[in-house]
Amino acid sequence: MELKTLSEIDIISASTSKINQVDFENLTFGNVFTDHMLVCDFENGAWQKPVIKPYEPFMIDPSAKVFHYGQAIFEGMKAYKDTHDDVWLFRPDENFHRFNKSASRMAMPEVPEDVFMGGLHKLLEIEKNWVKKGKGNTLYIRPFMIATGHGVIAAPSSEYRFMIILSPARAYYSGEVKVIIAEHFSRAANGGIGAAKAAGNYSAQFYPTKLANEKGFQQIIWTDDATHTKLEEAGTMNVFFRINDTLFTAPTSERILDGVTRKSVIELAKRENINVEVRSVLVDELIAAAKDGSLKEIFGAGTAAVINPIVGFSYKDTYYELPKIENSMALEIKEKLTNIQYKLAEDTFGWTVKI
Amino acid sequence: MELKTLSEIDIISASTSKINQVDFENLTFGNVFTDHMLVCDFENGAWQKPVIKPYEPFMIDPSAKVFHYGQAIFEGMKAYKDTHDDVWLFRPDENFHRFNKSASRMAMPEVPEDVFMGGLHKLLEIEKNWVKKGKGNTLYIRPFMIATGHGVIAAPSSEYRFMIILSPARAYYSGEVKVIIAEHFSRAANGGIGAAKAAGNYSAQFYPTKLANEKGFQQIIWTDDATHTKLEEAGTMNVFFRINDTLFTAPTSERILDGVTRKSVIELAKRENINVEVRSVLVDELIAAAKDGSLKEIFGAGTAAVINPIVGFSYKDTYYELPKIENSMALEIKEKLTNIQYKLAEDTFGWTVKI
Ligand SMILES: Cc1ncc(COP(=O)(O)O)c(C=O)c1O
Ligand SMILES: Cc1ncc(COP(=O)(O)O)c(C=O)c1O
Numbered sequence: 001m002e003l004k005t006l007s008e009i010d011i012i013s014a015s016t017s018k019i020n021q022v023d024f025e026n027l028t029f030g031n032v033f034t035d036h037m038l039v040c041d042f043e044n045g046a047w048q049k050p051v052i053k054p055y056e057p058f059m060i061d062p063s064a065k066v067f068h069y070g071q072a073i074f075e076g077m078k079a080y081k082d083t084h085d086d087v088w089l090f091r092p093d094e095n096f097h098r099f100n101k102s103a104s105r106m107a108m109p110e111v112p113e114d115v116f117m118g119g120l121h122k123l124l125e126i127e128k129n130w131v132k133k134g135k136g137n138t139l140y141i142r143p144f145m146i147a148t149g150h151g152v153i154a155a156p157s158s159e160y161r162f163m164i165i166l167s168p169a170r171a172y173y174s175g176e177v178k179v180i181i182a183e184h185f186s187r188a189a190n191g192g193i194g195a196a197k198a199a200g201n202y203s204a205q206f207y208p209t210k211l212a213n214e215k216g217f218q219q220i221i222w223t224d225d226a227t228h229t230k231l232e233e234a235g236t237m238n239v240f241f242r243i244n245d246t247l248f249t250a251p252t253s254e255r256i257l258d259g260v261t262r263k264s265v266i267e268l269a270k271r272e273n274i275n276v277e278v279r280s281v282l283v284d285e286l287i288a289a290a291k292d293g294s295l296k297e298i299f300g301a302g303t304a305a306v307i308n309p310i311v312g313f314s315y316k317d318t319y320y321e322l323p324k325i326e327n328s329m330a331l332e333i334k335e336k337l338t339n340i341q342y343k344l345a346e347d348t349f350g351w352t353v354k355i
Numbered sequence: 356m357e358l359k360t361l362s363e364i365d366i367i368s369a370s371t372s373k374i375n376q377v378d379f380e381n382l383t384f385g386n387v388f389t390d391h392m393l394v395c396d397f398e399n400g401a402w403q404k405p406v407i408k409p410y411e412p413f414m415i416d417p418s419a420k421v422f423h424y425g426q427a428i429f430e431g432m433k434a435y436k437d438t439h440d441d442v443w444l445f446r447p448d449e450n451f452h453r454f455n456k457s458a459s460r461m462a463m464p465e466v467p468e469d470v471f472m473g474g475l476h477k478l479l480e481i482e483k484n485w486v487k488k489g490k491g492n493t494l495y496i497r498p499f500m501i502a503t504g505h506g507v508i509a510a511p512s513s514e515y516r517f518m519i520i521l522s523p524a525r526a527y528y529s530g531e532v533k534v535i536i537a538e539h540f541s542r543a544a545n546g547g548i549g550a551a552k553a554a555g556n557y558s559a560q561f562y563p564t565k566l567a568n569e570k571g572f573q574q575i576i577w578t579d580d581a582t583h584t585k586l587e588e589a590g591t592m593n594v595f596f597r598i599n600d601t602l603f604t605a606p607t608s609e610r611i612l613d614g615v616t617r618k619s620v621i622e623l624a625k626r627e628n629i630n631v632e633v634r635s636v637l638v639d640e641l642i643a644a645a646k647d648g649s650l651k652e653i654f655g656a657g658t659a660a661v662i663n664p665i666v667g668f669s670y671k672d673t674y675y676e677l678p679k680i681e682n683s684m685a686l687e688i689k690e691k692l693t694n695i696q697y698k699l700a701e702d703t704f705g706w707t708v709k710i
Binding site for chain 1: 461583
């Protein structure tokens with residue numbers, strides 16, 4: 001895929017850079033931002049001219065619909081630097097299309113490709129020094145759109161703001177990740193917005209996740225809300241279960257985000273002749289497999305967390321520790337995936353796009 | 356209930372008032388705001404001193420969590436003016452408690468009573484000229500809280516802003532209201548946030564509601580997401596069904612907002628010796644009752660919409676028109692309810708609170 005460049009864009013450069021104040025070895029995920037951001041407003045039924053300008057707070061009306069009705073969506077992507085100092089994106093077309101799918105579900109206007117992709121391209125050219133070399137170093141990219149129209153009536157906004165902000169990032173989770181299987185709380189409804197990267201899906205998980213954290217678990221694996229019998233996904237990752245030598249992951253649906261990492265893992269695993277079955281794993285199956293020793297691995301897959309091995313899970317107050325194994329599929333796939341992302345291995349899939 | 360007054364509050368008065376520019380006879384719901392607003396920030400684990408200041412836009416960081424994760428809640432209340440120019444609230448304690456219930460579910464800090472109630476009291480004293488006399492005229496009150504903390508990591512914010520803004524309002528719906536019964540889309544999950552007035556619940560409904568609007572229907576009556584067989588509530592109203600001379604309404608649950616108007620209607624109806632049954636009505640029952648003529652009325656109940664008669668509904672592309680009846684329970688209850696709110700009838704329940 002070729003990135004479109006944007007001809008019509010205003011650029012206002014920051015007078016100084018914050019880059020020397022940043023300790024790139026000790027980053028907390030998502031709390032340092034680069035010098036510039038992209039802003040593009042939707043007004044009078046049309047997208048206006050985008051602008052790249054210094055990263056800074058902006059003015060917004062107290063009655064803006066994003067505050068009252070949560071009309072907001074986002075994406076999460078990363079830029080990687082190879083050994084030649086070139087900057088790469090990983091399957092950005094997937095994020096672009098998913099962004100506009102989310103927009104439709106939330107009754108928001110689609111963002112044109114030249115604004116999203118062209119704007120991102122330009123912004124990354126300006127901020128390329130913020131992408132550090134070396135595996136594990138990335139520049140996290142956060143495109144998002146909020147409803148800026150005024151008025152406390154529950155109806156779609158007529159004004160929107162699309163923005164891209166950038167944050168240098170290393171690991172999302174530090175340390176071991178243990179999960180709880182959801183027994184009562186849920187993330188998404190049938191016929192709801194679970195498949196969209198809609199803002200409201202995330203805060204809905206904060207309270208149950210806080211309860212899990214208090215018990216010493218980092219994340220929840222969500223189950224279907226009707227029966228709580230089918231394993232679905234985690235808060236910001238799709239989930240894979242390795243039973244014997246087969247990898248299982250739930251099919252995407254209205255309730256489950258169609259993750260880019262998930263689909264890449266499936267394709268990579270197939271290339272490596274790993275057996276992958278896309279079907280819902282039942283909680284009962286998981287417990288049985290944990291008990292009889294056929295459950296070898298569980299891992300999460302997502303842009304922020306990359307491939308995240310899960311060391312154990314809790315269900316109905318029983319904790320099931322996963323075995324320590326030698327030939328971890330999670331680590332093998334992570335290695336293959338990150339080698340493609342950092343251009344350390346040939347990209348036979350055509351997933352990487354140069355800035 | 357006594358309203359607490361706030362001793363510790365800063366007040367910055369607007370230099371001029373916009374009130375003379377407002378056409379109070381022709382108001383669109385929720386798009387004109389009064390001269391002042393209340394603002395109170397939560398920082399370093401504590402609520403700071405609240406301030407009443409001119410209504411105006413404010414600065415916020417692009418990475419504020421409200422934009423990315425939808426951590427935001429609100430309430431909807433109204434102030435009414437009686438014939439003696441006194442201003443009244445209707446069951447404000449219910450809104451205050453529900454607000455803090457919503458806060459807990461969204462992992463946000465509870466707002467203290469002196470900030471919420473005391474602040475509202477003070478704000479209404481200042482803005483009392485915006486409450487117009489005469490039935491149908493109200494000042495709509497929108498308390499809300501947003502996550503203002505920075506950072507694109509999906510976890511609760513550590514900073515919040517609580518605000519109250521006020522908007523003079525008349526009817527929420529103008530004209531007849533027809534509804535569609537949800538067959539595919541849903542508003543809330545079991546174990547989800549449907550019972551909270553969380554921002555994300557509302558934008559989730561925009562797209563399905565837009566589809567309904569395009570077919571000539573104003574609202575959707577949501578059904579349970581697992582089976583779509585039980586009638587639950589509408590987007591901003593609880594729903595009552597009159598079959599013969601009994602009123603039915605769904606029990607509140609994790610999926611259904613515990614509406615103040617709903618509970619007031621139940622109490623009022625009981626006082627009037629109307630038979631009320633709090634149980635889920637099945638879609639099949641509704642269709643059968645519409646066909647055999649026992650379905651007399653459907654109405655929505657909510658602060659914004661008050662009591663809103665529904666003239667017909669559509670299910671599986673068949674439209675069922677409700678009969679035009681003489682002794683409408685909806686209109687009788689609306690009359691009784693609004694008489695209490697405007698102090699035109701004795702408030703035997705102790706629901707009204709004077710400012
Ligand atoms: C709910 C949810 N599931 C899964 C994922 C993983 O998706 P991706 O691999 O595209 O980052 C994410 C993160 O983007 C997410 O928010
Ligand atoms: C989803 C929902 N249901 C019902 C209601 C009615 O509640 P109340 O009568 O408290 O306004 C509202 C509005 O507040 C609502 O948002």
